[in-house]
Amino acid sequence: MNSDLSIESQKYIDSICDHYDRKELTNEKFKKLLHGNLYDLRKCNDSVSRYYLNRIAALSVTHNLQSSNYLVNKLNDLSLRYGDTLNYARSLRLKGSILLSKGEKLEALKFHEKSLKIFEFINSEIDLVRNYTNIGLDLYYSDDYTGAEYFLIKALKKLKNRDYNLRFKIITNLILTYNGSSQPNKAIKLIKNEISQFKHERNSIDWIILKSELAYAYEEKNDFLKCYKTLVDIKSCSSFNKLNIIQRAEVNRRFLRVLRKFNNGVSYEKEYEEMEKQFDSEFEVGMKSSLLVDYIYHLHELNKNDKLLLKAKETYKISIESNYIFNSLNSLILLSKVDSKNASIYFQKYDSINDLLFNSKRATFSKILLDTNNLEKAKLKAERDRQLIIIWILIILLISIVIFIFYYKRLSNLRSEINKKN
Numbered sequence: 270m271n272s273d274l275s276i277e278s279q280k281y282i283d284s285i286c287d288h289y290d291r292k293e294l295t296n297e298k299f300k301k302l303l304h305g306n307l308y309d310l311r312k313c314n315d316s317v318s319r320y321y322l323n324r325i326a327a328l329s330v331t332h333n334l335q336s337s338n339y340l341v342n343k344l345n346d347l348s349l350r351y352g353d354t355l356n357y358a359r360s361l362r363l364k365g366s367i368l369l370s371k372g373e374k375l376e377a378l379k380f381h382e383k384s385l386k387i388f389e390f391i392n393s394e395i396d397l398v399r400n401y402t403n404i405g406l407d408l409y410y411s412d413d414y415t416g417a418e419y420f421l422i423k424a425l426k427k428l429k430n431r432d433y434n435l436r437f438k439i440i441t442n443l444i445l446t447y448n449g450s451s452q453p454n455k456a457i458k459l460i461k462n463e464i465s466q467f468k469h470e471r472n473s474i475d476w477i478i479l480k481s482e483l484a485y486a487y488e489e490k491n492d493f494l495k496c497y498k499t500l501v502d503i504k505s506c507s508s509f510n511k512l513n514i515i516q517r518a519e520v521n522r523r524f525l526r527v528l529r530k531f532n533n534g535v536s537y538e539k540e541y542e543e544m545e546k547q548f549d550s551e552f553e554v555g556m557k558s559s560l561l562v563d564y565i566y567h568l569h570e571l572n573k574n575d576k577l578l579l580k581a582k583e584t585y586k587i588s589i590e591s592n593y594i595f596n597s598l599n600s601l602i603l604l605s606k607v608d609s610k611n612a613s614i615y616f617q618k619y620d621s622i623n624d625l626l627f628n629s630k631r632a633t634f635s636k637i638l639l640d641t642n643n644l645e646k647a648k649l650k651a652e653r654d655r656q657l658i659i660i661w662i663l664i665i666l667l668i669s670i671v672i673f674i675f676y677y678k679r680l681s682n683l684r685s686e687i688n689k690k691n
Contacts (some may be wrong), residue, residue: 518556561583
């Protein structure tokens with residue numbers, strides 16, 4: 270394998286994917302730039318191929334499914350052409366991811382199952398485990414926590430070697446699934462077991478990540494004292510500043526929420542204002558939106574309606590533009606409380622957004638229900654056809670036996686007559 274080519278290919282992939290992510294490339298230009306590199310991919314080592322596929326997977330859940338679909342289909346064709354079984358199986362999984370992001374769950378799972386069968390057939394343990402993990406993550410981001418839990422546990426059971434990084438990824442995503450599905454007791458048990466079993470160092474990033482999820486689980490249980498102690502422990506850790514801005518902000522946001530529980534009526538406006546100034550990137554808009562929701566609720570606790578009105582409008586604008594629906598709904602609730610003159614307008618906006626959200630979920634559910642009904646109908650038809658075939662076989666067999674007996678008797682009679690004559 271040419272390692273220089275692999276490094277150059279990875280840099281090239283990073284460059285054009287980053288430009289595309291920042292919307293600096295049109296879809297056609299993006300396809301053209303990547304098209305030639307797809308053919309070079311077969312010359313690269315396996316880690317670069319996997320890296321490339323992961324980049325495409327990331328793009329598939331951001332803003333342009335059409336381009337991602339084109340790329341995955343291209344990889345699918347190339348891997349078949351050059352007999353690259355691993356990349357063929359991975360491309361099937363990515364097809365499933367794209368379908369899942371469109372809400373086509375049943376179709377997505379068909380592709381996922383095909384990819385898993387291939388990995389099991391070629392006996393590639395790490396790839397099989399990664400596939401289970403990625404399917405689990407796809408389902409987690411689709412709010413299917415039951416499915417996510419099933420596939421992540423499968424991944425954990427299938428991982429027989431001691432790949433620490435892969436194991437930690439599975440564990441942390443399983444914890445996220447438990448916290449996301451309001452199962453804090455399961456999350457706490459898993460975190461404590463992980464910390465004690467693997468003896469994560471107190472100053473390691475992994476330890477902080479686990480502790481941060483532990484604090485979230487305690488908050489879900491309304492055990493604010495344990496949540497507070499856990500967050501204090503994290504903030505006093507020497508590696509806390511090594512976390513990225515989003516990770517630090519999440520800890521600080523949760524810390525302020527807990528402080529508000531303990532110190533009702535005390536103002537933390539200065540802390541919220543300082544945190545708000547940190548977010549200036551488009552990739553941090555989600556955290557800013559969530560932070561502002563906390564901030565406007567705090568202003569409501571302090572009865573600072575004038576400031577709340579301004580901040581709630583800002584929160585609504587950011588949340589709508591960045592598609593953080595639940596944050597926009599929260600801001601509308603508070604706007605209706607403090608701006609009674611325009612309350613009816615806020616209620617109308619709230620209803621329209623809520624209806625849109627409900628209809629979107631209902632449409633997805635209806636499609637799944639329709640697909641399920643079609644699948645059930647197909648199964649029933651196949652069963653009926655099978656029964657019909659069995660009945661016809663039995664009838665033909667019975668007729669054949671009757672004919673055989675008839676001719677056998679006739680032959681016997683003929684033999685008897687011949688014998689008598691002789």
